Amino acid sequence: MNNPVYKILGKAGLLACLFLLPAGVVAQDFTLSEHERRAYALALNLQTTEAHALIPSPKTVSEHYVTALAEALELLVTEDPEKYAEYESRFEKRLARKTKTSSVDELFLQAEIGLQWAFVYLKFGHEFDGALNLRQAYQATQEIKKRYPKFTAIHKTEGLLDVIIGSVPEKYNWVLGLLNMEGSVGKGMATLESFRHSNHVLAFEADVLYALTQGFVLQQTGPAMQEARVLLEKNPGNRLVLFLGASLALKNAQSEDALAMLLKINEPKLGVPLSYAEYLKGEVYLQKAEYLNAVSSYRWFINNYKGQNYIKDAWYKIGLCYWLNGNTSDAQATFAQARTAGKEVAEADRYAARSLAETELPHVKLTRVRYFTDGGYYTRAQEALATIATDELVTQRDQVEYAYRQARITHKTNNLTAAREFYQYTIDLAGDAPWYFAPNASLQLGYIEWAAGDLEKAKEYFTRALTYKRHEYKNSIDSKAKSALAQLNARR
Known part of the structure; x- marks a missing residue:
């Protein structure tokens, strides 16, 4: 999981979980017929x-696409x-299909299917194949x-491609050099901005x-x-856009908005069943303390999803719902089942x-x-x-988490002075303990200072976040810190 090839593809891992939307197929002489458009x-x-x-039975380039x-x-x-x-x-x-005399249409097909399968391979755990196909897509793009x-x-x-490759941390530039690829976050976003x-x-x-x-x-x-809101206004029934909006809403602590979108995704009973949407509904219900609804959604996901990612976490969350609802015996039985379920590839499963x-x-x-x-x-x-009294915080972990929860609430409610103090207290109290509270506190302080315009202090906090070892969310926190540092360094 820590090899350089995975680090490169890891920048796009969540795009794979969100079903990468590749470029379409129409420009100049590349067209789609009416039935192809449908x-x-x-x-x-x-x-x-x-x-x-x-x-x-696809025959033409556009049909194959x-x-x-x-x-x-x-x-x-x-x-x-x-x-x-x-x-x-x-x-x-x-x-x-590619030959030395391939038309621009054929080359475009090569670029697009290479990019598609880079993410498919990543989703199925084949990082090296994913990297090779990302390189193939890059080479076809450069040829065009x-x-x-x-x-x-x-x-x-x-x-x-520019955004994905450009957001790779500087320490892995040697890998990009070996693969003969280069990119720029700013250039990539500008290209997408202009095109859209x-x-x-x-x-x-x-x-x-974008x-x-x-x-x-x-x-x-x-x-x-x-x-995403603008897209939803223009395309209210599109299931991919609904999923994008729901995922972003959850990430942005807007779970009520996410739930409204998730309830619509499988409502028409058409197309591929989006089982993962039920997992996300379980997340919302857990956040709302509607534990029986959460259990129902998680179980539906477990029973219907054909993959293995998030299965362990879903079982763990079912047990957690029982635990939070005061049902200790069912919680313990479910935790026992969770220990042998699923895989430990996705970060949520590793945390579970x-x-x-x-x-x-x-x-x-x-x-x-x-x-x-x-x-x-x-x-x-x-x-x-x-409602939490000081004498209820028996362990050091509980004391650190209490400070961290104060930091998160004050940050989310825009009380930045208090948030800075609580985040720093979390860091000091945690020391080098192997929990995610201090590294994420460092990350969040980086974001606060970045927004305040103190870029040097922001870099210090982002760099500090990377120094913590073996905590629960190391991959995602490190990825966010590295992405932030890459963006800040690009401003030089």
């Missing part, structure tokens, strides 16, 4: 079976191991830019990619959520495994405060925090 729209609405029905998109989206949504082998074989046959400089459809692909404001037929897709990269690569969740290995169960009141805060229920979080 199939394309169905694929982007996650109605992949219906899309395949319109193009049962639409079919490949539908296949990649289906795999990213379902993690279906049976479909994986079948679709990988089709992908390899499409790769073999050189041979066909007026082929505007490639700008979306180029922009996304054009009159190009793919401008809508550029809007989606919101995705803002929220999940650059960690600018507030502006990303604003972009670590929590399940602890001898002490989480502090009930502090845990409620945590989830109220995560969901944006700040008044309930403050009320719950006020």
